[in-house]
Amino acid sequence: MMKKYDYIIVGSGLFGATFAYEATKRGKKCLVIDRRNHIGGNVYCENVEGINVHTYGAHIFHTSDKEIWDYVNQFAEFNRYTNSPIANFHGEIYNLPFNMNTFNRLWGVLTPQEAQDKINEQRLESNIKEPKNLEEQAISLVGTDIYEKLIKGYTEKQWGRKASELPAFIIKRLPVRFNYDNNYFNDKYQGIPEGGYNVIIDKMLEGIEVRLETDFFENRSEWEESTLKIVFTGMIDEYYNYQFGKLEYRSLKFENELLNLDNYQGNAVVNYTDSDTPYTRIIEHKHFEFGTQDKTLITKEYPSEWKPGDEPYYPVNNKQNNELFQNYKKLAEQEDRVLFGGRLADYKYYDMHNVISQALQLVEKEFSNI
Template identity: 70%
Template sequence: MSYDYLVVGAGLFGSTFAYEAAKRGKRVKVIDKRKHIAGNIYTEKVDGINVHKYGAHIFHTNDKKIWDYVNQFVEFNRYTNSPVANYKGEIYNLPFNMNTFNKLWGVVTPAEAKQKIEQQKAAVNVENPKNLEEQAISLIGTDIYEKLIKGYTEKQWGRKATDLPNFIIKRLPVRFTYDNNYFNDKYQGIPVGGYTQIVEKMLDNELIDVELEKDFFENKNEYLKSFPKIVYTGMIDQFFNYQFGTLEYRSLSFENIKLNEENYQGNAVVNYTDAETPYTRIIEHKHFEFGTQPTTIITKEYPKKWFEGDEPYYPMNDKKNNEMFSKYHQLAKESPNVIFGGRLGLYKYYDMHQVIGAALTVVNQEFQ
């Protein structure tokens, strides 16, 4: 069989490219080492509940073109992301807003909240933040940092906040309104029936062949010889045999629990911001789609150190790793028959709308 493209990875980037290439009459082979398509946005129906197998995914964007694009594959509900934080049994709204400030300090007006934050910032007086802790306190003060940022962040990254670079928190979402909507984006929702169907429809074309449980690296040389062009969405350092070293990631493990009760926590996402709780959040999947099932499924999310063979979720974009990536990125530029994309190919954490946008940019460059 003659193909125009091999797409390595049946996630959102690779599937968007495959869909657009097939629309243009190109024949595409898609391979993925997992047992399923859709990458990390894969949802699996369990007891009538669409379970987000790799963590919570909420689609949001300000780009109407991207919103219209994804809506051709699926209908979205009106879900609004309004996570809450649990700090040792105390419940706070996220992002930081007037509900948060009222619970913390008893303030009622935006002026009172601003005054309290400025007082705490002035008491510390950090002029040139050298690390994440100093950066966060310089933006929001000590109370919010200690209760809602410090423990969660240190669990997430596996390092003390004083050992993390300040640029990780360039800004913090602070709102002096009683609005619990986490995102400011105009368009937001969850696909009715889960995310997997988006990729199913993208790949449902007679010009696209899909093979699962296929590891690109088991036949890398053969693939490179057999296909005129490859779209690669795996780890860029692995593609180049780690010749400059191994890029660092944070990984995750998930504990799924089925409960014989209708409603466990009353919200889709609850963050656990104290240092003692080993997981960062609990997801209750049915609330993404306003489910009324008699049972529920929750997932506890545990950050962990990444080792080779683990799923890499979050790139460690500190100075050392970014400098290493720039060397790999230069090699990628010198590989004209390989297109690198996605969060692993570009060593960057992308939201879903950004993945689609990046894929469509590559499509326009490839087929202009």
């Protein structure tokens, strides 16, 4: 029986859009479907008063992979934005990642050696030999002062659990710099696409059939019958009808406010690291593109436990969930007509360059004989 499509791609985020673009280039007929009313997944931007608002939280593209950097630059011009978030602890301002600016503000130290000595002193005082949880892991890496002011409150809000109840492996290492470099990332390439991420997704999906507000699961059999293969970028446990149980996620709620100011906080991202402030950070979107608009739009991020109907953002990669995921992964590996990929299908948090790289690897594997 002749199929209508070669590939139906479920999800129009970076993974789905990259695969659809590459498959179409190779002469394949693709259909992209998405539950939402827009393309782009979590990198979607909404234009408000001339400001490109990162609808689903801050997205800063960064990579050391020149091939991936060149790949995305074919779709958009990138600006020179450098991610330099700051932390607000009860009105005290600190630089992130932890560097000499942070240490000077904390302890008044002036040299890298003084900072190292202070951290080592606190690590020794803690007498933690084998960290049993995130709290002990963090203290054993950076000492008590940094942990109490810049890690504890933020982490507990982010995960909805006490740091002493979180597994140590969540913080395998913490970036500590003994210089005055405020650049959060170490990658060679970094920036924001001029005009927002929609520019990239729009070009990737140009000329490809897209259906929005379309739920794969509502007409699953129909989609399966009309295509040779499916590329699934959604939740892998949902694909298998939660037969082994539901994987856990953390979700986010966003509170936007358009202000009649030209500058609210002077930085794109400010983390609130105390436990009393209910949100984890405030994003001021115009700073991503060095905006000069008369108004500004800020977003407060409130982490929450995921429940059906919410957007799943962060997989809770503890031992229990990772073991559960392996059951689903074994099923996925047995499929011959379904290809899985992306953050939700792999139950793993990916940066954007990882998602694109993974999609291109799948393309290479899928079309190696063409």
